[in-house]
Amino acid sequence: MHKLSLEQRITSMQTLFIPESIAIIGASADPSKPSGQPLESLLANGYKGKVYPVNPKYNELYNIPCYPSIFNVPGDIGLAIIAVPAAITISALKDCVSMGVKSAVVFTSGFAEMGGKGKVLQQEMTILARESGMVICGPNCMGIFSAHNALMANFAVTRLPERTITDSFLGFISQSGGFGAACYSSISERGIGFSHFVSTGNEADLEFSEYLAYMIADTNTKVIGGYLEGVKDGVKLARAAEMAIEAGKPVLLMKPGRHEVAARAAASHTGAMVGSDRVYDALFKQKGIIRVESVEELNEVLNILVSGKIPQGRKVCILATSGGSGVMLADKCVEFGLEVPELSADTRNKLDKLLPDFASSINPVDITSQVMTQPALLRQCAEIILADPGIDILMLCYWAETLGEVEIIEQIAEISGSTDKMVLNLVNGQEEAARDTLEKLHDKLIPASRDGEYAIRALKLLTWYNEKKIGYGSELSFPELPAGAREEVAAYLDDFAPGAKLTEFQAKKILRAYGIPCTKEILAVGPEEAVEASAILGCPVAMKIESPDILHKTDAGGVMLNIDSPEKVREAFTRITAAAGEYKRDADIRGVLVQEMLPPGTELIAGISRDSVFGSVVLFGLGGIFVEVLKDVAMRIPPLSEIDTMEMMDEIKGKKVLEGVRGRLPVDKKALSQVLLRLSMLASDFPQIAEMDINPLLAYPDGVAAADAVIVLKA
Structure with a gap:
């Protein structure tokens, strides 16, 4: 069997x-x-x-x-x-x-x-x-x-x-x-x-x-x-x-199941953020599955697909017989991630020659009720717009009562059949007339809908699918690891029991082995060793409690920053160990980690978690102390491609932070991508890693550095 x-x-x-x-x-x-x-x-x-x-x-x-x-x-x-x-x-x-x-x-x-x-x-x-x-x-x-x-x-x-x-x-x-x-x-x-x-x-x-x-x-x-x-x-x-x-x-x-609450408590931030539905959502995004929210939305997507066409881009021109309906649709297009660009000067000039003075050739294009007395106007304007190379989708919006004649339906069929671009019809008006128009259009396999919002959402989903399909053939990226990295990590992890929690000092040994940049640091077991370490690293330094029983060090008063003299180093050692002992009296305290003090950077989080269905998951998002509050993370399932890593960066709500705000330069996305690819390899090579946090992962215009890390092994 x-x-x-x-x-x-x-x-x-x-x-x-x-x-x-x-x-x-x-x-x-x-x-x-x-x-x-x-x-x-x-x-x-x-x-x-x-x-x-x-x-x-x-x-x-x-x-x-x-x-x-x-x-x-x-x-x-x-x-x-x-x-x-x-x-x-x-x-x-x-x-x-x-x-x-x-x-x-x-x-x-x-x-x-x-x-x-x-x-x-x-x-x-x-x-x-x-x-x-x-x-x-x-x-x-x-x-x-x-x-x-x-x-x-x-x-x-x-x-x-x-x-x-x-x-x-x-x-x-x-x-x-x-x-x-x-x-x-x-x-x-x-x-x-x-x-x-x-x-x-x-x-x-x-x-x-x-x-x-x-x-x-x-x-x-x-x-x-x-x-x-x-x-x-x-x-x-x-x-x-x-x-x-x-x-x-x-x-x-x-x-x-979008709003399912995670069923287990986790020792790491990443573990707390992985809920089953979020991982499904990540897989769908990674593998090109279109997630629809309702039967109505499913119907609208199918309504477009039966035409045999998929939108080849996000740029929409709205051609409407009512200025108000065109503007409303433009708002919805932008809301759902489509673009409503300006038409080229040549396109506008051609439209202006056709349209009456009270019409508008600005996108959305308002051809007014003139079409009632000049039926050919719809086709003429549509052909001009479809010839504009800056437009991918034409959205026709009209009232069924004014365009119910067979001649107009035939015009629309000719418009749709004459181009490889998507032509979507939004039909308004009295129920019977609208339904009659919709049925005639559907019989000709022309996408048509009465609901602008669902139709626009469907267009957005299909433009996303097309982009995903185009980029899907890219080769998986496997960065070159330092010599003997896998063997080194395998031997190191053999020393830990199932369910073990690795300290920052221990976790960073694994990160360094896989070529992930980390802060320089020395473990001190007494105040004088801490002073020696600070002299080697150069003040100011950061100092952190080193204990497998205290993974969230800030909560325990186990972190002090910008320590800039030997006297302050001694004092910090005493204060940190005392605070940690008070926080958890039976904690296994192994000393204090003395660490180079990095300059301020963009605080991010990257890590690994495990899902009961999909196994290892790689996470990325905004880091620091607010990570559990904001939960602004993107996830993907190993193995990752470079495109996956770039999509993760673009997916978080705080993506503008990566591009530079308040005078800061953009962060080094190539270096971030390398970290995520190396984490993907680490997750694939060592499925016994149940949870890993790099938080914060400090990002700069010219590189990244892991400032803190935690690893929890599978029980």
């Missing part, structure tokens, strides 16, 4: 999605029940393979034979749908294995979601799947739908849609059956065709990431969407995300 790679799992899932025959164990005559719906749906929707209902209560169902047992089925079975009570589900699966069935969908509930005996039964199901090679969807799921072979192995999607504007477009995976079914209905209403729909249930065998990988490999699927609450294997999700961006298939996920 061993774990298969994602590529191997994709191969083994073929019989789940493309079975040549299906047995329904526990089949019923009542289509309102989960046990009855699949049989009725498979027959009604034209499934081409063999269907074998299995239930000793019936001789026949829907005019086809029903068999008392799977052992009585006359042909091979590719997929079994299990719709029997939990107590006999394992027995039914074992029968399937003995008959050579390769895949199963288990509707039945009463497993791990119930705890106790149900959890034990589910573990038995997992072991059965691993040992037999059978792939299992569920238990406690609503099943699977695939459009291209009318596979209705579910009780959520009962009919192929009557109207689709694009077939086999979206694959959808949901860890909530009911919410997933609601998403299917909402998206289908817009005419967006599904390739697959999966309700994953308890994931006793197949996991969310494996369904994702299957749909990425599936030629019938162009985009993947989903509702994700969490995964067991973060590495697998990361790999699937890499496969998606390499294949050019956008992944749109709804992920609840």
Whole structure:
């Protein structure tokens, strides 16, 4: 029994999605029940393979034979749908294995979601799947739908849609059956065709990431969407995300849990800042997964993607029939990270020749109600704007009542079809007229919406995705480490027990080994040694308590700065050790660290923490004493690329501080990037590091230095 790679799992899932025959164990005559719906749906929707209902209560169902047992089925079975009570589900699966069935969908509930005996039964199901090679969807799921072979192995999607504007477009995976079914209905209403729909249930065998990988490999699927609450294997999700961006298939996920409170107390600042959802968010940003906040936002992104175009930049021109609506949209564009630039002089001159004197050629462009008497004006202005090389997106905003004629719709279709640039329509006005206009535009695969805010958010998400996709091919950066660094750190860490807390002096030995610049310092065990150390380093010096039991030294009165004479060094040694002893009477005090006094710099934090799902995480943000208050950090999962490190610096709210404020010069971002890359290597090489703080990491225009550090090993 061993774990298969994602590529191997994709191969083994073929019989789940493309079975040549299906047995329904526990089949019923009542289509309102989960046990009855699949049989009725498979027959009604034209499934081409063999269907074998299995239930000793019936001789026949829907005019086809029903068999008392799977052992009585006359042909091979590719997929079994299990719709029997939990107590006999394992027995039914074992029968399937003995008959050579390769895949199963288990509707039945009463497993791990119930705890106790149900959890034990589910573990038995997992072991059965691993040992037999059978792939299992569920238990406690609503099943699977695939459009291209009318596979209705579910009780959520009962009919192929009557109207689709694009077939086999979206694959959808949901860890909530009911919410997933609601998403299917909402998206289908817009005419967006599904390739697959999966309700994953308890994931006793197949996991969310494996369904994702299957749909990425599936030629019938162009985009993947989903509702994700969490995964067991973060590495697998990361790999699937890499496969998606390499294949050019956008992944749109709804992920609840943004405001989850971290469940554990941590010894380091970095440990306290890693909450599960924040790490998911970091992975999404790192691997190009588009995080959508609602079904409405998902619909708007899909509405753009079905056009076959993705915005190639952030620069928007708004062409509106109302000045007020144009200005409102411009505000929203800037709010969500798009740009509304000035049009070129040539573009404005051409527009001014067309527009009446009371119109405006400033972006946003107000063409006024003149378009009612001069319908060609819309197309003429749009063509001029789209020819401007400084514009990536054209946003047309108009009232359906004034532009409801077929001729105008055809103009808009011609505008959209004549350019590779994104053309988005925002339709205002009375409900019936607006809906009629939207439907006509959607039927022509032209992005159109009634909600400007959602549409603009969708544009922003897709411009981000495009930028991520373009930069994704960059090689991972591995800085050259000092000779023997890994061996040196490995030998050093061998001396520490699991769960050990390394002092600043000890932690910096590891940082220096990996080429991370640190302050010069000497450990003194008595006041006279401290005086000697200060003479070597040169006054003024900083002095800090050295104890594995006091990691937050400032709280204990264990830090004094700018000590500038031998007498003050002696006095500081006595005061620091006394304060530390008072703060924690049983503390293991190993002396005082005498340290060079660095000039003021920009105080940052960099470090490592561990997440229960994704493993090591690298963090970066504003440092100093306010780090836990502001929690202004960015995270990424090793290994990091140089692009990852630059994105981290750009992601923090305090990024302006890095660029220089109040007369300060910008910090050395190249040096900061090197620190983060080396931390990434350290985290990958030594997963036993549970938490690490470099706080503060002092940044200057010409370099960086670790002024303090803490390491906590995994227990």
